[in-house]
Amino acid sequence: MRSTARVNTAQEQLNWVLKRVGPLPIDEVAVREAHGLTLATDVKSPLSLPLWDNSAMDGYAVRAADVADAAPDSPMTLRIVGEVLAGGASDPSLDRGDAVRIMTGAPVPTAADTVIPVELTRGDKGDGSWATDSVVVQAAVAVGANVRRRGEDISEGSVLATAGDLLGAARLAALAAAGVERVLVRKVPRVAVVVTGSELRGSEEPLKRGQIPESNSVLIAGLLRECGVQAVEVHHSDDKVASLAHLLRELGGSFDVVMTTGGIGPGTHDVVRIALEAEPAVRAARVAVRPAKLQCAGKLSGGAFVFALPGNPVSAAVSFELFVRPALLAMQGRSEVHRIPVPAVAEADWRGAEGRLQVLPVVVRPVVESGGAPMLSCAPAVNPRGVSHAVGGHGAANGYALVEADRGDVVAGDTVPVILVAP
Numbered sequence: 001m002r003s004t005a006r007v008n009t010a011q012e013q014l015n016w017v018l019k020r021v022g023p024l025p026i027d028e029v030a031v032r033e034a035h036g037l038t039l040a041t042d043v044k045s046p047l048s049l050p051l052w053d054n055s056a057m058d059g060y061a062v063r064a065a066d067v068a069d070a071a072p073d074s075p076m077t078l079r080i081v082g083e084v085l086a087g088g089a090s091d092p093s094l095d096r097g098d099a100v101r102i103m104t105g106a107p108v109p110t111a112a113d114t115v116i117p118v119e120l121t122r123g124d125k126g127d128g129s130w131a132t133d134s135v136v137v138q139a140a141v142a143v144g145a146n147v148r149r150r151g152e153d154i155s156e157g158s159v160l161a162t163a164g165d166l167l168g169a170a171r172l173a174a175l176a177a178a179g180v181e182r183v184l185v186r187k188v189p190r191v192a193v194v195v196t197g198s199e200l201r202g203s204e205e206p207l208k209r210g211q212i213p214e215s216n217s218v219l220i221a222g223l224l225r226e227c228g229v230q231a232v233e234v235h236h237s238d239d240k241v242a243s244l245a246h247l248l249r250e251l252g253g254s255f256d257v258v259m260t261t262g263g264i265g266p267g268t269h270d271v272v273r274i275a276l277e278a279e280p281a282v283r284a285a286r287v288a289v290r291p292a293k294l295q296c297a298g299k300l301s302g303g304a305f306v307f308a309l310p311g312n313p314v315s316a317a318v319s320f321e322l323f324v325r326p327a328l329l330a331m332q333g334r335s336e337v338h339r340i341p342v343p344a345v346a347e348a349d350w351r352g353a354e355g356r357l358q359v360l361p362v363v364v365r366p367v368v369e370s371g372g373a374p375m376l377s378c379a380p381a382v383n384p385r386g387v388s389h390a391v392g393g394h395g396a397a398n399g400y401a402l403v404e405a406d407r408g409d410v411v412a413g414d415t416v417p418v419i420l421v422a423p
């Protein structure tokens with residue numbers, strides 16, 4: 001492992017990481033199994049949506065010209081010559097003065113051009129009731145009213161989804177509606193997480209002096225799920241350099257990404273840093289960001305990309321947000337790997353990070369100033385003087401305020417960029 005001589009900016013560190021990761025191979029999966037995956041190719045719609053002209057209302061399919069003179073004082077009576085239900089394949093013909101009962105979603109007969117909702121007609125039992133043999137229309141209707149035209153939503157052959165799209169519920173429904181059964185997606189990285197620290201108590205063990213409950217694996221596994229990595233293998237290292245180095249070698253050969261937390265400081269027992277010293281393509285960097293200034297990342301000899309994150313829980317979370325999340329999305333071939341900062345009004349004063357990008361966990365909420373436009377406000381979720389260990393307050397944060405290195409302190413009422421990170 002080598003160490004950077006100078007302090008990098010967060011952007012430089014991110015660029016360094018992104019240069020060393022690329023999209024994983026492609027898999028073919030059923031649309032119904034593809035939720036949360038990333039599309040690997042553009043998909044053109046094999047069908048037009050709607051597939052054919054169909055009714056937007058329960059009512060009568062007519063020729064608008066036949067009822068052009070209808071009015072409350074000169075109603076017109078139409079002869080009912082058929083009925084089409086949703087799913088019905090019939091195409092009844094209409095002569096002048098004919099109507100066909102039609103239900104929402106049913107194909108509009110070729111000979112009709114307009115649908116009159118049943119509420120606007122008089123039937124067997126008066127206004128708005130259904131008619132058996134003839135129906136009375138008391139108003140003219142515009143040609144094409146209540147007809148959903150073939151292809152008005154999506155035309156056959158047009159691009160329905162683009163390589164790099166996250167396949168969320170709406171996108172998958174669009175593909176399913178267009179008759180797409182299978183899609184090509186990027187493989188999801190296989191990720192192993194190793195937590196280190198002899199002070200960490202496993203679940204259900206009693207707490208002795210000096211011990212704390214282990215929480216970083218819960219944090220990291222959750223953050224991984226939030227960027228598409230569902231299956232995560234978690235290891236608890238015993239804090240011996242030799243066994244950790246052995247574990248990292250093993251995991252490095254069978255995973256795409258290995259993440260560790262803790263043990264990268266300059267301390268005498270910072271075993272991750274020591275274990276990674278033998279890895280030539282891993283780099284220890286000091287980054288001008290607060291928290292999360294210590295970053296070790298790079299390619300393990302076995303092939304996996306390693307992120308050795310600081311042990312402090314909020315530092316680990318911020319490292320994940322700044323460097324790991326974009327890399328994992330890039331590996332999945334996602335077209336957009338960055339979050340979009342939005343402006344929010346600071347609810348309190350706080351000290352900036354003097355020469356470092358401050359990434360402060362905040363609670364972001366919508367506010368409506370009297371008479372003004374609605375906007376967002378943000379309040380520190382943790383004490384800005386001691387962020388990196390404040391795992392409790394961090395739990396309430398739904399975003400991070402990004403205060404640039406040269407900006408100085410923040411004063412209540414200032415506008416600051418925030419990124420929203422809640423799932």
Ligand SMILES: Nc1nc2c(c(=O)[nH]1)N[C@H]1C(S)=C(S)[C@@H](COP(=O)(O)OP(=O)(O)OC[C@H]3O[C@@H](n4cnc5c(N)ncnc54)[C@H](O)[C@@H]3O)O[C@H]1N2
Nearest residue numbers: 195197214215216217262263264265270310311312313315
């Ligand atoms: N002399 C210096 N000391 C420290 C420096 C420095 O530059 N010079 N940097 C500080 C910063 S910044 C950080 S961040 C930490 C990095 O330390 P490590 O990555 O070695 O982390 P640990 O010492 O192992 O742990 C730090 C802290 O986090 C708690 N922790 C660790 N793992 C977990 C876990 N899985 N679940 C919950 N909590 C965890 C651990 O108990 C410590 O309190 O170094 C500073 N020191």
Ligand code: MOO
Nearest residue numbers: 291292293310388
């Ligand atoms: O810089 Mo450490 O990595 O914040 O808490």
